Amino acid sequence: MSDSPALGTPFLKESRADVAIIGSGVIGATIARELSRYKLNTILIDKEVDVGWGATKANTGIIHAGYSEDPHTLRGKLCAPGNRVYQQLCEELEVPFKRIGSIVVSLNKEEIQTLCELENHAKICGVPETRILNRDELHSVIPHLTPKAVYGFYAPTAATISPYGLTIALVENAQANGVNVLIQTKVLGLKKNRQAIILNTTSGYVHTNFVINAAGLWADEISAMSGEKEFNIHPRKGEYILFDDATGEITDKIIFSVPTPVSKGIVFVPFVEGNYAVGPTAEDTEDKEDLSTSFKGLKKVLNFAEYFFPEIPFKRYIINNFCGLRPIADENDFIIRPSYNMKGLIHVAGIQSPGLTAAPAIASMVMDILMDQGLKLTLNPYFNPIRRAIPQIKGSEYKTKEKLIKANSKYGHIVCRCETVSEAEVIEAIRRGATTLDGVKFRTRCGMGRCQGGFCTPRIMEILSRELHIPLEEISKRNKGSWLIKNKVLGSDNV
Amino acid sequence: MYKANVVIIGGGPAGLGAACKAKELGIEKVLILERDRELGGILFQCIHNGFGLQYFNEDLTGPEYATRFIQKAQKLGVESKLNTIVLEINNNKKILAVNSSDGLMEINTETIILAMGCRERTRGAINIPGTRPAGIFTAGTAQRLINMENLLPGKSVVILGSGDIGLIMARRLTWVGAKVKAIVEMLPYPSGLTRNVVQCAEDYDIPLILSHTVTNIYGKKRLTGVTIGKVDEEGNIVRKSEKYIPCDTLLLSVGLIPENELSKNTGIKLDADTNGPFVNQYMQTTIPNIFACGNVTQVYDLVDYVTEAGELAAEGAHLYMKGLTNSKTVLIKKGRNIRQIVPQRISLYERQKPIRFYLRVQYPEEKVKVGIYKEGKEIFSKKQLIVRPSEMIVLEISDEVIRKASETNEVTVKINGYRN
Numbered sequence A: 001m002s003d004s005p006a007l008g009t010p011f012l013k014e015s016r017a018d019v020a021i022i023g024s025g026v027i028g029a030t031i032a033r034e035l036s037r038y039k040l041n042t043i044l045i046d047k048e049v050d051v052g053w054g055a056t057k058a059n060t061g062i063i064h065a066g067y068s069e070d071p072h073t074l075r076g077k078l079c080a081p082g083n084r085v086y087q088q089l090c091e092e093l094e095v096p097f098k099r100i101g102s103i104v105v106s107l108n109k110e111e112i113q114t115l116c117e118l119e120n121h122a123k124i125c126g127v128p129e130t131r132i133l134n135r136d137e138l139h140s141v142i143p144h145l146t147p148k149a150v151y152g153f154y155a156p157t158a159a160t161i162s163p164y165g166l167t168i169a170l171v172e173n174a175q176a177n178g179v180n181v182l183i184q185t186k187v188l189g190l191k192k193n194r195q196a197i198i199l200n201t202t203s204g205y206v207h208t209n210f211v212i213n214a215a216g217l218w219a220d221e222i223s224a225m226s227g228e229k230e231f232n233i234h235p236r237k238g239e240y241i242l243f244d245d246a247t248g249e250i251t252d253k254i255i256f257s258v259p260t261p262v263s264k265g266i267v268f269v270p271f272v273e274g275n276y277a278v279g280p281t282a283e284d285t286e287d288k289e290d291l292s293t294s295f296k297g298l299k300k301v302l303n304f305a306e307y308f309f310p311e312i313p314f315k316r317y318i319i320n321n322f323c324g325l326r327p328i329a330d331e332n333d334f335i336i337r338p339s340y341n342m343k344g345l346i347h348v349a350g351i352q353s354p355g356l357t358a359a360p361a362i363a364s365m366v367m368d369i370l371m372d373q374g375l376k377l378t379l380n381p382y383f384n385p386i387r388r389a390i391p392q393i394k395g396s397e398y399k400t401k402e403k404l405i406k407a408n409s410k411y412g413h414i415v416c417r418c419e420t421v422s423e424a425e426v427i428e429a430i431r432r433g434a435t436t437l438d439g440v441k442f443r444t445r446c447g448m449g450r451c452q453g454g455f456c457t458p459r460i461m462e463i464l465s466r467e468l469h470i471p472l473e474e475i476s477k478r479n480k481g482s483w484l485i486k487n488k489v490l491g492s493d494n495v
Numbered sequence B: 001m002y003k004a005n006v007v008i009i010g011g012g013p014a015g016l017g018a019a020c021k022a023k024e025l026g027i028e029k030v031l032i033l034e035r036d037r038e039l040g041g042i043l044f045q046c047i048h049n050g051f052g053l054q055y056f057n058e059d060l061t062g063p064e065y066a067t068r069f070i071q072k073a074q075k076l077g078v079e080s081k082l083n084t085i086v087l088e089i090n091n092n093k094k095i096l097a098v099n100s101s102d103g104l105m106e107i108n109t110e111t112i113i114l115a116m117g118c119r120e121r122t123r124g125a126i127n128i129p130g131t132r133p134a135g136i137f138t139a140g141t142a143q144r145l146i147n148m149e150n151l152l153p154g155k156s157v158v159i160l161g162s163g164d165i166g167l168i169m170a171r172r173l174t175w176v177g178a179k180v181k182a183i184v185e186m187l188p189y190p191s192g193l194t195r196n197v198v199q200c201a202e203d204y205d206i207p208l209i210l211s212h213t214v215t216n217i218y219g220k221k222r223l224t225g226v227t228i229g230k231v232d233e234e235g236n237i238v239r240k241s242e243k244y245i246p247c248d249t250l251l252l253s254v255g256l257i258p259e260n261e262l263s264k265n266t267g268i269k270l271d272a273d274t275n276g277p278f279v280n281q282y283m284q285t286t287i288p289n290i291f292a293c294g295n296v297t298q299v300y301d302l303v304d305y306v307t308e309a310g311e312l313a314a315e316g317a318h319l320y321m322k323g324l325t326n327s328k329t330v331l332i333k334k335g336r337n338i339r340q341i342v343p344q345r346i347s348l349y350e351r352q353k354p355i356r357f358y359l360r361v362q363y364p365e366e367k368v369k370v371g372i373y374k375e376g377k378e379i380f381s382k383k384q385l386i387v388r389p390s391e392m393i394v395l396e397i398s399d400e401v402i403r404k405a406s407e408t409n410e411v412t413v414k415i416n417g418y419r420n
């Protein structure tokens, strides 16, 4: 199997790096992998116990075609170029990627104006093959769509991906190519001396020439560590509902409503894993950790699904709801530039939507800035772009299944019945860095199915405990505070 | 390639009942495929009593009840494969299963009995808003943790749903030192058996709050509390009725769903009201060599009924293998205040046995009669002082009534008030 080591490289009290990246979201991870193409000492730091648990964990997972943003902004400029490289990136990293296309659906004739505007954006941004669909075309492409729909704006290059799956793969590949990954490590302060920037972290000090601030919602606080806050980041909520794959096929395209000034609107999306989701809302909040959904928000997104597909009894298929937070900068655009206060510090902040799509383009822009700022790049001759996914029982051919089980009998032991995940997959996920229930879930889909972990939770806890040599009572959902077990049942040792 | 006469998918009480009966009827090769590490299904985590009152006339615990059947199955020569999951059923007779010792297995079989049981509805299914902290468990998961792994999932608990598992867990949690702050039930009446309301909640002074539901969930890492609110008749939350209850654990006992993902792929017809296959009195599905029994067909109140359903399925498989086909079918229609009924059809055989119908009402009523009507005319009725959705009604229908029914293509079952 893969030889990528687990996360959390042992850390000396003082260490040195050429580049330190704060934040292991899709942005930090993409930059880390880019840097691993060169002979550099790179360190990727995150405060959470796993990678990609910020904005990257909970979003719509769409690789946008690139027409929806103002072409004069960075968000507009970097989207289509990001989209273009995804196919190859996902092949190299063995990450599922489906170029299924998206359609913006208008419900009244007036909205045709907005659709024409989108088409104009598409032209400026170089988005290929978009076109406006008339009523008949629209309904023949999406048979279950509400009869009220009149026009559609079709963009065939839009795609879907698992954002955390991608991020995990990027980090594994970066690691295999020499990047050090430090999780559960919070950056507390930055100090500049004559030669370097010194990061004060909860795991010790890092001396480095360059710091990439890819801290998502907390990027403003990192900027403040340079002496002065250069911008503010405001969280904006997006709530979703997730449906069971038992709905059967409803649409093979991503369905958008016509955009509003604050958001691309609500989306009905076939997730890359095969089930549907609807969301997000767009609600500003104060608290950067407020991932709560609301009665109002959930009702709004459910209404959307029911309105667009009136024949489908969606309520019956709900398996979950969740919320993500967009990091919005004051200027409502990406901030990708060197710090004004501290030489060597580079901000990659305000990476709201379409940040996932733009990530590869953002990374190249950051590489240019780094070179501009004096980073010397020598190619890493050992760079290997290929990362292997954890082989899965589910969906594989009979022969492959047979081979997997023959090589490792634990592939024959299915622990998650809804998603058909074997014990071998769980063990490999742990070897690659999962230490919590959520860590296993995001790497294997254990517990993501219709029973939402009802059956497999005790099993996964057992495997985690056995493989990591920690007592069952210490297994958590996602971090220390999210304990699952209070104590052993009293007297149980005596029975 | 393996071969069998009957493959039973699921080794809980339904599967065990079917397996034992099949052997007793002289069927040669009877194979149970069970995904768990032991036979007995959910029974091993149900360490409370109340099992077997009907079947054995004895008050047994879950494990005792299961053990009787496991031993019987062994004695009768039932074969079983544990830790084995069925991946596919192909052409109604080829089963693809997998485990770690045999690897992938293809099993050719004459008949199949589906006995996969059910799963619990989750928070997602009822779409409660709020955060997603640790500390939210389905009642069955918590039961497994406590009774089988000796692990206590939390100390101060709110239980949503007054179904039997919820009620039993309220008592169990109290016994192991947790504080159950409330059992919250959305309906205006409890949804578990009356004996459980009394013995599990009232006897321990645990408040059972009716017409309420959990409206929000708090806590970033571990659950810190929930709000509950009053529900009006239309199911809406009454304004300003919300109340916060601090707790570290929320148990959900909000219903069970028959596990029919495998069944669906075979193409058998499912009933939208039971969420299970559409069966006749021998638990035969709409594919003649596939049978279904136990909680995969509908959620039963008592394990005793489940065992009986398993036995019927084995009899059905036996009849099928003997080549005895049925001549005619009578559909059972749901009339006034009937939520669900099993079997959904009767098949007529030359030699007819009495048939048991298991049904549930939509809402509680007092002083009623449960009747079967043929073209508007009553051919059977039974008086009931009270009917409740939580308590399954069992009707035993004689061969004489069946003969009357068989003169048409459908009969209707309904609940009516009666005048003395």
Ligand SMILES: Cc1cc2nc3c(=O)[nH]c(=O)nc-3n(C[C@H](O)[C@H](O)[C@H](O)COP(=O)(O)OP(=O)(O)OC[C@H]3O[C@@H](n4cnc5c(N)ncnc54)[C@H](O)[C@@H]3O)c2cc1C
Residues within 6 Å of the ligand: A022, A023, A024, A025, A026, A027, A028, A029, A045, A046, A047, A048, A051, A052, A053, A054, A055, A056, A057, A058, A059, A060, A061, A062, A063, A064, A185, A186, A187, A188, A214, A215, A216, A217, A218, A219, A222, A237, A238, A239, A280, A324, A325, A326, A327, A351, A352, A353, A354, A355, A356, A357, A358
């Ligand atoms: C609801 C929603 C829907 C979206 N939909 C899409 C979409 O469909 N398509 C698309 O292209 N984009 C979408 N986006 C945008 C996309 O999700 C983001 O642009 C992207 O995930 C941002 O990644 P990031 O790496 O910048 O931030 P994050 O993923 O938030 O990563 C930041 C990381 O920094 C770490 N960190 C912060 N402070 C510190 C510190 N002091 N020390 C150490 N570590 C620290 C955090 O723990 C976190 O892991 C959506 C966003 C949201 C919220």
